[in-house]
Amino acid sequence: MAGGELTSTYGTVVWDGIGTLRIRYGGTPLRTRLGERTVPIEALRAVEVTDAGLQFVLRDGADPLQSVTQPVELYEFPGVDRALAEEIARDIGQALVRRDVPATASTAWLVAPPPAPDRIEGRDATLTVANGQLTFEYHRSAGRKKKALGDPWSVPLADIADVEWTPAAGLGARGHLRITTAATSGVRPKPQHDPAAMLTRRAAEADALFFAARLLTRIRP
Template sequence: MTYGLELAGDNATWFFETGHLRIVYRGGLRASGLLKKLGERTVPDVAIAEVAVTADRKTTTLQLRLRPGACPYLEAAGGQLPDRGDPYRLVVPASNRDLAEHYGEDIRTRISLNPDAGLPAPRFLLAAPAVPCRIRGYDSNVSFDGRVVLFEPIVGEAHPQKQAAGPRSVPIGSVLGLDWATPAGGGGHLRLRTTDAPEYSLGPEVDPYAVTFGLGAGMTAESLPFAAAVLAAIPAQGQAEPPAVGPAGASLTATADEVVGAIRKLGELRDLGLLTEEEFSAKKAELLGRL
């Protein structure tokens, strides 16, 4: 639920809603392929560990740092995402530095209300990609229906040893973990550790439980969500609870306390000179209309 509190940047807009941040990513030719693929993300307050606000001459950046284990995408990526592909980074013009600092304080307040903010998450707190899903790699096609991961070597492209091994069907209960290497710099791959092969003893080009990717940043947008979907389904990892979804077209209402709190925040922005009186009045009327 949104109360008109938002911060727009070059790569996304952050909506400050009750109990969570909703991040809507921008499209366009210069946008990250991964962020365009994501569309938007909902980040529960309980998933946030800290926020950093930094500035240079041209821009101000807000960087969310989530609790370890909270997001299946970040866990699958293992720190390999570039800044422009980070789903939890917002870049705004330097002229909006005061506004960015204000929202940074809002996030810090949210973090302070969670006594477990400094601890690893016991399970994924953000939604995993939908299944079934499928990717075509350089040497194999791989599909996942939520229960089984199927590797199908491509004849004429896969290594002879991988072709000789033939298709491999891996029940998710047999998967112990995975390794995703970004295809952005070449040599990208996704491979599984299974109960049959608990260690990575073979290179990904010959490992029958692996798929390799050709060079190209665009493959990140395809392969990382696939890896995150598999990772989230591994029984030992735990899965995020599905978000509550209302009926299509249902109107959202707000409690009086929520509206009063949002109007108070808008008043703070007006008093800081970050909203005009006209903008404050318009947003206030919008909020009161939600009751």
């Protein structure tokens, strides 16, 4: 197969027939902000075609954006032409075998994160990356529990073990960006009380997601 192009309600997927996917996102504000991303076949573990559509299954550790967005599936494409989807999936599957791409976790990032600033403002804090540290500057609205570790509170990037981003889900819900360190307790407070979390602004959720993905690549180069 020479390649193919699939149109979905969540964007367009172009397979070059050799070893590269180009995804032009659309359909939702977040996906539209993502624009176009390039995914090498080495980042894939499998391709599945279901009644819902086409889904790419990435290897763990291949895409920092996916690593921080577990509640949001960025590689599902509903509403595609099933016959063409099956043809592309079959061709990609054969390419995975030819290239002997392992199904194990990737030891390096294979998909670049979107550009992100070094500073982002949330509902209760502002986060800044500078001089090898992540600094939380809490807003006046933040309570005493939030400021328990100091205000501002800085943590070396080398001490950050993980980064997560959770979108706001439902009316009145609040999304958040949160880090985990070696000192993090197994039982965590709610994000609005957690010193290591920032409540995100609904209008800037994509910015928080991009910041989180970029931060993850800094702590796991």
